[in-house]
Amino acid sequence: MVEAITPINEDFTQWYTDICLKAELVDYSTVKGCVILRPYGYAIWENIMHLLDARFKATGHENVAMPLFIPESLLQKEKDHVEGFAPEVAWVTMGGSEPLEDRLCVRPTSETLFCDHFAHVLHSYRDLPMKYNQWCSVVRWEKTTRPFLRTREFWWQEGHTIHETAQEAIEETEQQLETYADFCENELNIPVLKGKKTDKEKFAGAEATYTIEAMMHDGKALQSGTSHYFGDGFSRAFGVQFTGRDNTLQYPFQTSWGMSTRLIGAIIMTHGDDEGLILPPAIAPYQVVIVPVAAHKPGVLEKAEELRARLSKFVRVKLDDSENSPGWKFAQWEMKGVPLRLEIGPKDIENGQCVLVRRDNREKAFTKLENLEAAIPALLDALGKSLYARAEANRAGRTWTATTMDEVLERAGGENGYIKTMWCGNLACEEMMKEKAGLSSRCMPFAQEHLSDVCPCCGKPAKAMVVWGKAY
Amino acid sequence: MVEAITPINEDFTQWYTDICLKAELVDYSTVKGCVILRPYGYAIWENIMHLLDARFKATGHENVAMPLFIPESLLQKEKDHVEGFAPEVAWVTMGGSEPLEDRLCVRPTSETLFCDHFAHVLHSYRDLPMKYNQWCSVVRWEKTTRPFLRTREFWWQEGHTIHETAQEAIEETEQQLETYADFCENELNIPVLKGKKTDKEKFAGAEATYTIEAMMHDGKALQSGTSHYFGDGFSRAFGVQFTGRDNTLQYPFQTSWGMSTRLIGAIIMTHGDDEGLILPPAIAPYQVVIVPVAAHKPGVLEKAEELRARLSKFVRVKLDDSENSPGWKFAQWEMKGVPLRLEIGPKDIENGQCVLVRRDNREKAFTKLENLEAAIPALLDALGKSLYARAEANRAGRTWTATTMDEVLERAGGENGYIKTMWCGNLACEEMMKEKAGLSSRCMPFAQEHLSDVCPCCGKPAKAMVVWGKAY
Incomplete structure (x- = not known):
């Protein structure tokens, strides 16, 4: 494995x-x-x-x-x-x-x-x-x-x-x-x-x-x-x-x-998640990986190769025809974050279909082979939007407002995230945020908000809203 | 100018x-x-x-x-x-x-x-x-x-x-x-x-x-x-x-x-030639430069821009709509080696044509505007083949054979080029060619010829034919 x-x-x-x-x-x-x-x-x-x-x-x-x-x-x-x-x-x-x-x-x-x-x-x-x-x-x-x-x-x-x-x-x-x-x-x-x-x-x-x-x-x-x-x-x-x-x-x-x-x-x-990388479709080296199931059965590899050639006209596609087991391949390409997996075996071929599995939520869709030109781009698009929404939800859940130094310190002692405060514009207060709360100023957002009238560090009149956080 | x-x-x-x-x-x-x-x-x-x-x-x-x-x-x-x-x-x-x-x-x-x-x-x-x-x-x-x-x-x-x-x-x-x-x-x-x-x-x-x-x-x-x-x-x-x-x-x-x-x-x-660079069409940043003539006259720049948009679908094209004179532009783009120049002025527009000028031989072709999709690729192809033929002719005219050291020295004292000789395989003879004739071995061509039985330097049995020359 x-x-x-x-x-x-x-x-x-x-x-x-x-x-x-x-x-x-x-x-x-x-x-x-x-x-x-x-x-x-x-x-x-x-x-x-x-x-x-x-x-x-x-x-x-x-x-x-x-x-x-x-x-x-x-x-x-x-x-x-x-x-x-x-x-x-x-x-x-x-x-x-x-x-x-x-x-x-x-x-x-x-x-x-x-x-x-x-x-x-x-x-x-x-x-x-x-x-x-x-x-x-x-x-x-x-x-x-x-x-x-x-x-x-x-x-x-x-x-x-x-x-x-x-x-x-x-x-x-x-x-x-x-x-x-x-x-x-x-x-x-x-x-x-x-x-x-x-x-x-x-x-x-x-x-x-x-x-x-x-x-x-x-x-x-x-x-x-x-x-x-x-x-x-x-x-x-x-x-x-x-x-x-x-x-x-x-x-x-x-x-x-x-x-x-x-x-x-x-x-x-x-x-990324516990299974490994998840790649945005726009920059994934392979957007789809084809994994043949029961590849030794007559016609399976041929069908897989036929699909690869067909899909290569509109997506970056890889056919994994190596000797590893399907289960090993699933795990391997999940680790590498390929957005969609296409599984095809003898029964699928009989039924003129395949299975498309999304990397992000592992949703499986049985898809008629004649619909792949429409289904794959739609799934890639949906996956990209889901990735964005999930990241945005994480950010929303980790963004807080503070108007006093006590609030800042309480927040900074908990989970990581963005802390929004007003700021007087002085270096001394910026350095105090680093020293006391371990936070650096990420930026003064273009979308400014008025949270209060004063800087929580020094109590002097505020000049701008700053987003603070811990950074890589 | x-x-x-x-x-x-x-x-x-x-x-x-x-x-x-x-x-x-x-x-x-x-x-x-x-x-x-x-x-x-x-x-x-x-x-x-x-x-x-x-x-x-x-x-x-x-x-x-x-x-x-x-x-x-x-x-x-x-x-x-x-x-x-x-x-x-x-x-x-x-x-x-x-x-x-x-x-x-x-x-x-x-x-x-x-x-x-x-x-x-x-x-x-x-x-x-x-x-x-x-x-x-x-x-x-x-x-x-x-x-x-x-x-x-x-x-x-x-x-x-x-x-x-x-x-x-x-x-x-x-x-x-x-x-x-x-x-x-x-x-x-x-x-x-x-x-x-x-x-x-x-x-x-x-x-x-x-x-x-x-x-x-x-x-x-x-x-x-x-x-x-x-x-x-x-x-x-x-x-x-x-x-x-x-x-x-x-x-x-x-x-x-x-x-x-x-x-x-x-x-x-x-x-290249006396006017400057000549670029092979396959790697030229612009394969065609459009130079409007009498660009101030109504409709000329508009037509030139319309052609640029049309040509950009099948060639790399530049419209020079700067304020310089057409003569200056001709010289400038010849210096830069653009393979084809397309000139278009009021009379051309009236006649539904333009002038295509090849960079290599300056041949002018009056071309109907509706034929550009065929004419331009054909001219680019012909130009590339001409460049190759001219280079090959130069090489053929500067490639000589020598079987004795006297012949080598006589040749090496004249124009630069390739001198083909047999060689015994010894470093000493290779060094002698450098010292006496100023030549370095370029290679032992895959296409070997039998010019004589012996090395012209030492008279010992020849092992291979070498092409010698002066090199950058």
Whole structure:
């Protein structure tokens, strides 16, 4: 039998690790803190890349490739940025057998490289906007790591754009956050909370950081995508200029935005259950797995192969014709989270039907073979909507309001979840929430509510509503 | 006007650099020896990746992602391999502010990482073959660099497979070389010479290296793809084992194969001319550019946009509706190598026609608008075949036979090209060819000929025919 995994409500951390390994998403590598994306894990990432890339291109973004290295002298040009990233980068100090004069860091993010390039290629307002994206891996020298959530190397996309006006750049920042939110909700079936980060939590060097936060099964938050507005701070630091409409030299306004393989962690921890992974149909490497029953009986394998060929025209389908038992295959493909299982045996063939089993609720539907073209997409769609509804219900059941510090502390001592409070806007109170309640500010949601007039920490007038939580 | 480039026959090196920069394929970066792939250059690479990836998947290969770093202790496990690569790698010696105990090199190629992974995940003959590929960048600390041809970082794919038997692995090596050759000839319209490398030129650690060699416009050779057979050398060095059909522990047999952004250099130097780049239709970011003539006249831009929408259903098409003059646009898109230009002005619209201009020979065809769905694919196909024929003619005119050292030296003193000779198989004669004639062995072609009985260097009995040349 397929080896069982740790039950989800017994030890969530071990359950997560079990899925990463037993669904064959990753392997640990000899390089400490770095993982290997195995074929099944990489296929999920390929589907994510494919869907996101199409969205970026539809909104006029172009892909480029920047160097992997950043000279130390370049990294140092923007003060806040270098302070934020220098402590956690890997340094190349030797090329071949010779020491480097200006050592190189392996990119933790590429704002500095893009600015340097923009300074070369930007001349006139007619060249604007420049809307670039790159797919690559980046390196941050983390001390504690977990597959997908925090690894020293991870894979992502980073968009970098420059614009003629601040207004345009802010609109780009917002548009890309909307793209991320829509992608998470409609393709990954994960509800997200959209908002602005506090100054404490924003990106090193940004004027403003927008975020989408997803709530995991255990009530902890996962920052799932961010979009940054830089004003003209980097442009000034890097001397990026253009001749404006009025013939004067001007600095463009800049954004960047990123999503990463962390999304695979979000998928696991939002949708998975005691049997393993449950994959959103939009990014599942296989949306349907065909398992022949009594495969040795005449005609069964042939029929299964005929169905595979037919289904491959409209879904990603796998026929498991290996020598393992049907029961083993059921467990194996449940572990791997394939949304639908199609079982077909001699009796089904006689009756011109098959069994379709949903991964999420195990509902079985006897389906006439001639109806598969309609039934499968409908079931996949329903499954995606169910995943979303279940995640939304979990989030709703774990979201609370607090107006006093006592309420905050009482809530924070119980189950994980979101705690909504008003906030005065001061760093001191944000730090107090961390110290006393163990909570970090997830964001100031775009959808603000008025819960009370004052900050529960200091009693001073409130400036905004903040959602707090524990985060990965 | 678009700035002219250096004429191809005046200074081929400068002509090449001019195209790289003025067709906006690359930008130099602040990181010495590394380039930036700009949107137009990256779009070519995306098309190459897309087409190659489909071929790899159709032959059962799966994509994975390995770490960027190789611990020094891992790199050292295979003796020939480390000797070949260690002198030209970049070393990470610091993570954050702490020195690393086992320093890490930035991968120059990933055989060692794949072997380490195979050792984890391989158990039984039932797991074989494992046929993996990854798309990534690699780093080799080259002293002299040129865009696409030799840069410290470059983008490529590297396939790594393990098999139950030597025979299967050899067949994989050969199959992948055939895939490469077919891709170059049918998609990039570049004829290639297929053969086996001499021991001197083979990959560090390989038992055999197969290659495809392309001839550039100037008669120099460009190694364009290689496929390596490793036997079980790496498996033994890394302890990769499986339980065989007879229940004994065995070592699998291994291959690797790679193609890189070097192919873009091959495209430039095989097909380009004095006006700039000429792109093979299969990988051109835009296969057709629409240039409206007298665009201010009523109805012209509307018609051009209507055609763009219509053509986008079957070709990659760009409408240049910028404010530049038609003449400027013609020169600009010729520089960028767009295979077909579609001109449309008021008179054309009146006559229900347009002008289609081929980039390679500038042939103009007045074409009825209702015929575009047939005419454009036919012209693109003809253009691709012409590019191939022209490259093949160049190669044929620059391929010579020599049976004595005097003939070799006379030929090597003239124009660049391929010189075919017999060879005794000894390294000393290969080195003599380099020293006296400045020639390196390109390969021992699969299509062997018997030119004479003896090696022209030493007079000893010949073992094989070798093609020699100067190479990038």
